[in-house]
Amino acid sequence: MTVVAPLGGPGPLVDVHAHFFQPDGxxxxxxxxxxxxxxxxxxxxxxxxxxSVLGSWGRESPTYFQSPRDTVPANDFALSMQRTHPDxxxxxxxxxxxxxxxxxxxxxRCVALGAIGLKLAAARRCDDPLLDPVIERARLHGLPVLHxxxxxxxxxxxxxxxxxxxxxxxxxRRHPQVSFILAHIGGGGDYAHTFAAVRDxxxxxxxxxxxxxxRGMLDDAVAAVGARRLLWxxxxxxxxxxxxxxxxxxxxxxxxxxxxVRWRNAARIFPTGAFPSLEPTPHA
Amino acid sequence: MPNDSREEAADRxxxxxxxxxxxxxxxxxxxGLPSPVSLDVNTFIGxxxxxxxxxxxxxxxxxxxxxxxxxxxxxxxxxxxxxxxxSAGNAELLRALGPFAExxxxxxxVRPDWPGWRESLGALVAAGVPAIRAYPQLWGMxxxxxxxxxxxxxxxxxxxxxxxxxxxxxxxxRHSLDVAPDLSAAHVRELARAAxxxxxxxxxxxxxxxxxxxxxxxPAERAHVFYDFSWIWGxxxxxxxxxxxxxxxxxxxxxxxxxxxxxxxxxxxxALLPGGGAGxxxxxxxxx
Numbered sequence: 251m252t253v254v255a256p257l258g259g260p261g262p263l264v265d266v267h268a269h270f271f272q273p274d275g276x277x278x279x280x281x282x283x284x285x286x287x288x289x290x291x292x293x294x295x296x297x298x299x300x301x302s303v304l305g306s307w308g309r310e311s312p313t314y315f316q317s318p319r320d321t322v323p324a325n326d327f328a329l330s331m332q333r334t335h336p337d338x339x340x341x342x343x344x345x346x347x348x349x350x351x352x353x354x355x356x357x358x359r360c361v362a363l364g365a366i367g368l369k370l371a372a373a374r375r376c377d378d379p380l381l382d383p384v385i386e387r388a389r390l391h392g393l394p395v396l397h398x399x400x401x402x403x404x405x406x407x408x409x410x411x412x413x414x415x416x417x418x419x420x421x422x423r424r425h426p427q428v429s430f431i432l433a434h435i436g437g438g439g440d441y442a443h444t445f446a447a448v449r450d451x452x453x454x455x456x457x458x459x460x461x462x463x464x465r466g467m468l469d470d471a472v473a474a475v476g477a478r479r480l481l482w483x484x485x486x487x488x489x490x491x492x493x494x495x496x497x498x499x500x501x502x503x504x505x506x507x508x509x510x511v512r513w514r515n516a517a518r519i520f521p522t523g524a525f526p527s528l529e530p531t532p533h534a
Numbered sequence: 535m536p537n538d539s540r541e542e543a544a545d546r547x548x549x550x551x552x553x554x555x556x557x558x559x560x561x562x563x564x565x566g567l568p569s570p571v572s573l574d575v576n577t578f579i580g581x582x583x584x585x586x587x588x589x590x591x592x593x594x595x596x597x598x599x600x601x602x603x604x605x606x607x608x609x610x611x612x613x614x615x616x617x618x619x620x621s622a623g624n625a626e627l628l629r630a631l632g633p634f635a636e637x638x639x640x641x642x643x644v645r646p647d648w649p650g651w652r653e654s655l656g657a658l659v660a661a662g663v664p665a666i667r668a669y670p671q672l673w674g675m676x677x678x679x680x681x682x683x684x685x686x687x688x689x690x691x692x693x694x695x696x697x698x699x700x701x702x703x704x705x706x707x708r709h710s711l712d713v714a715p716d717l718s719a720a721h722v723r724e725l726a727r728a729a730x731x732x733x734x735x736x737x738x739x740x741x742x743x744x745x746x747x748x749x750x751x752x753p754a755e756r757a758h759v760f761y762d763f764s765w766i767w768g769x770x771x772x773x774x775x776x777x778x779x780x781x782x783x784x785x786x787x788x789x790x791x792x793x794x795x796x797x798x799x800x801x802x803x804x805a806l807l808p809g810g811g812a813g814x815x816x817x818x819x820x821x822x
Contacts (some may be wrong), residue, residue, distance in 0.1 A: 257802075257805050283770040283771065284768035284770070286769045286771075286772055287770040290768070294806075402707075438706035438707065440707050461704070462704055463795050464585075464703075464707075464794065465587065465792065465793050465795055466587065467584075486767075486770070486771065487767045488770065489767055489774075489802045489806050490767075490768045492798075492805065493798040493799040493801070493802040494798075512715065534814035
């Protein structure tokens with residue numbers, strides 16, 4: 251049997267920003283999408299997909315304003331993917347913080363079933379004190395918080411109560427013991443604004459995912475926060491994730507820096523033992 | 535390639551003679567490509583008005599192409615897209631690419647509402663340019679504009695490709711002054727219908743745009759329209775694989791949008807096709 255070298259290069263690789271689709275969601279091709287992600291992940295060499303399912307993806311409640319009724323089966327589906335692919339998939343618990351008591355209970359339930367991170371989207375701007383109880387609960391469970399971000403919020407955009415890097419900095423400063431993952435610097439908006447906004451907030455990590463592959467973005471991210479605060483991810487476009495992996499190879503990172511971005515930073519901020527096939531890594 | 539700033543800074547620190555033909559780095563096979571790719575139709579040199587681009591220079595582009603396994607590139611002059619009169623930018627482009635003529639082929643701008651544009655086109659064709667760039671959405675020209683049609687007809691008559699750019703940046707990140715709309719699919723349909731003998735190359739189009747153009751043309755009209763895939767996504771939505779299956783891989787050409795976007799994007803897209811894209815032949819660009 252021929253062993254094919256992974257397209258993304260040798261060594262472990264954690265996608266900290268993955269999504270799966272589910273049967274009760276808006277996409278009839280949900281199974282094909284999930285299979286495609288896993289198949290492409292094998293070819294790229296992704297060791298773990300850390301994934302969330304955002305409610306019914308708009309079918310019964312808006313993607314970024316998911317109802318409690320949509321939240322439970324979505325998280326259940328993410329956890330079922332983790333059970334089905336224990337060597338490849340880990341799950342976030344995704345909640346809408348507006349239903350605070352429900353959200354806290356859902357976090358407890360999903361952590362007990364194996365969720366390793368908290369995913370917050372855009373149902374409430376993240377500098378709102380309403381988020382404090384769920385962030386505190388994340389701290390108690392030792393979960394990092396992946397927060398959907400619009401890079402530089404200059405106005406409201408439809409279908410989201412959007413946060414930007416400055417908003418996340420406010421929240422992260424209120425909760426210095428929690429690790430935050432600022433979502434997809436390539437996912438829309440002005441990432442240069444984000445870099446300036448979070449440069450001095452050490453508990454914010456930047457995930458590199460998103461369809462944007464602007465030349466200069468990766469170098470500027472390294473310059474702003476250093477390789478120890480960057481996390482590789484793909485979000486909905488694995489092709490741009492692969493392009494960024496190849497680009498990371500040529501921007502002058504040391505092998506240590508590259509390993510940090512590919513997987514070691516993830517291993518540091520997610521709960522101990524979240525990625526059993528990866529070597530033990532000192533925690534932050 | 536992102537900045538490649540550290541790598542390129544080291545490269546640029548090495549002395550190199552200016553204004554003389556330079557040894558050309560040879561493209562080498564690279565993972566993810568049936569390399570070398572013969573042509574990148576979508577590159578530029580020069581600054582972009584709305585954000586800093588590191589090293590948007592021809593000598594850097596030549597090294598990037600060699601590293602990425604690409605033999606040649608059509609190169610536009612990015613500032614000229616935003617100039618009222620493109621003639622000075624065209625002259626600058628031809629001068630800058632002169633030392634790299636073996637690899638870098640100029641794709642200057644002709645603006646068909648400018649006095650003397652036919653003479654400008656004639657001079658550029660005589661100089662051997664393989665392609666002309668036009669930006670109707672930046673010039674306020676609607677789909678079906680008769681001057682734009684005249685340009686397409688003239689390019690067809692001169693056997694020169696006409697390159698159109700749907701967008702330069704993601705809508706979500708644009709500068710507040712950058713309010714020009716994207717090129718519309720209707721622009722492309724009108725040109726393809728009006729000048730069916732020419733070759734239209736549409737860059738930075740998304741999947742829906744391409745489908746709207748392709749299925750809005752007759753088979754004969756479609757045969758003259760080509761698209762790069764710098765703005766089409768791979769897994770898990772597999773848009774590129776779907777387009778190759780539905781409208782045919784032969785409608786596509788390799789384009790990266792350097793220096794605005796990572797050159798690795800197009801290569802990654804091909805690498806993630808089913809079978810690594812081995813069975814998907816892009817358009818035959820020999821002679822382009």
